[in-house]
Amino acid sequence: MDARRFAALADAYGGALHRWPAAEQAAASSFADSEEGRAILARAGRLDALLDRHRVEAPSLALHGAIVARAASEVRHVRSRRFWWLGFGLAGVGLAGAVAGLALVMVVTPDAASDHYVMDANATSFGDAGPDADQAEEDL
Amino acid sequence: MGADPDEELVRRVGAGDPAAVQAMVARKLPRILALANRMLGDAAEAEDVAQETFVRIWRHASGWRQGHARFDTWIHRVALNLCYDRLRRRREWTTDELPKVADAAPLPDAMPGDEARRISQALQRIAPRQREAIVLVYYQELSNIEAAGAMQVSVDALESLLARGRRALQAMLAGDDGDD
Numbered sequence: 073m074d075a076r077r078f079a080a081l082a083d084a085y086g087g088a089l090h091r092w093p094a095a096e097q098a099a100a101s102s103f104a105d106s107e108e109g110r111a112i113l114a115r116a117g118r119l120d121a122l123l124d125r126h127r128v129e130a131p132s133l134a135l136h137g138a139i140v141a142r143a144a145s146e147v148r149h150v151r152s153r154r155f156w157w158l159g160f161g162l163a164g165v166g167l168a169g170a171v172a173g174l175a176l177v178m179v180v181t182p183d184a185a186s187d188h189y190v191m192d193a194n195a196t197s198f199g200d201a202g203p204d205a206d207q208a209e210e211d212l
Numbered sequence: 213m214g215a216d217p218d219e220e221l222v223r224r225v226g227a228g229d230p231a232a233v234q235a236m237v238a239r240k241l242p243r244i245l246a247l248a249n250r251m252l253g254d255a256a257e258a259e260d261v262a263q264e265t266f267v268r269i270w271r272h273a274s275g276w277r278q279g280h281a282r283f284d285t286w287i288h289r290v291a292l293n294l295c296y297d298r299l300r301r302r303r304e305w306t307t308d309e310l311p312k313v314a315d316a317a318p319l320p321d322a323m324p325g326d327e328a329r330r331i332s333q334a335l336q337r338i339a340p341r342q343r344e345a346i347v348l349v350y351y352q353e354l355s356n357i358e359a360a361g362a363m364q365v366s367v368d369a370l371e372s373l374l375a376r377g378r379r380a381l382q383a384m385l386a387g388d389d390g391d392d
Binding site for chain 1: 385
């Protein structure tokens with residue numbers, strides 16, 4: 073690693089090598105022992121020291137408690153919503169099965185109307201063979 | 213990317229385990245609250261952001277699957293989006309656009325004991341994307357890859373934001389610590 077890259081990394085990540093990109097820490101560590109490296113790190117470290125003075129309050133117990141209290145209702149709500157979607161899904165599968173079964177029955181069986189056709193007792197495949205028909209032929 | 217250290221805890225939260233909920237809040241609340249505090253510079257708004265972030269965690273825990281990002285990176289992204297919603301609302305009376313450059317004028321000298329407030333003010337005066345980069349890498353100690361992922365930028369762009377942000381902070385705080 074050359075001085076230019078080392079300085080660029082210090083400008084971006086500051087003077088603490090543990091914040092630097094993992095892939096470059098080993099090379100940076102070697103350069104950091106040089107006089108130039110130490111000077112660059114010292115310069116970056118001065119801003120780090122200022123940034124370290126900016127501390128924030130720890131979360132209050134009230135905030136912690138409010139967040140935990142909200143969790144129970146939110147998780148329960150999500151789980152119940154999933155339960156209902158599962159119910160809708162199962163109902164949908166059942167409905168699809170019923171429709172498929174009905175379609176299968178319609179394809180396999182003949183036209184339902186033919187099952188209820190009452191064949192005329194006088195009819196044959198050659199037409200009406202009843203006495204009136206015979207008489208009509210004799211009259212000719 | 214290795215195994216997600218939060219994966220098992222997230223699974224237990226999604227299953228409704230009360231102990232896991234407590235553990236999740238103890239583990240993540242300080243980080244999320246600190247992130248929001250430094251992004252917004254307002255403790256009350258930061259608490260609101262932290263609460264909203266956890267509502268999203270509770271809602272998504274049962275369906276969480278590790279994709280390209282770790283859970284910790286994902287919640288940082290959620291919290292940052294909530295922070296940006298609030299920053300935009302603050303500026304709605306002038307413009308929808310957040311400033312892209314810092315106001316680098318030096319801050320007035322601080323009385324002893326006011327240094328933390330002065331640094332907080334300096335953070336609020338740099339461009340939000342630069343502040344975001346510094347908060348993620350410096351204060352939250354995300355790796356460069358995680359921070360770039362949370363910000364949805366390249367590592368090169370992250371380094372540029374970091375360097376410009378640090379230079380702006382240096383200029384503003386020069387009264388305390390001019391070194392260039």
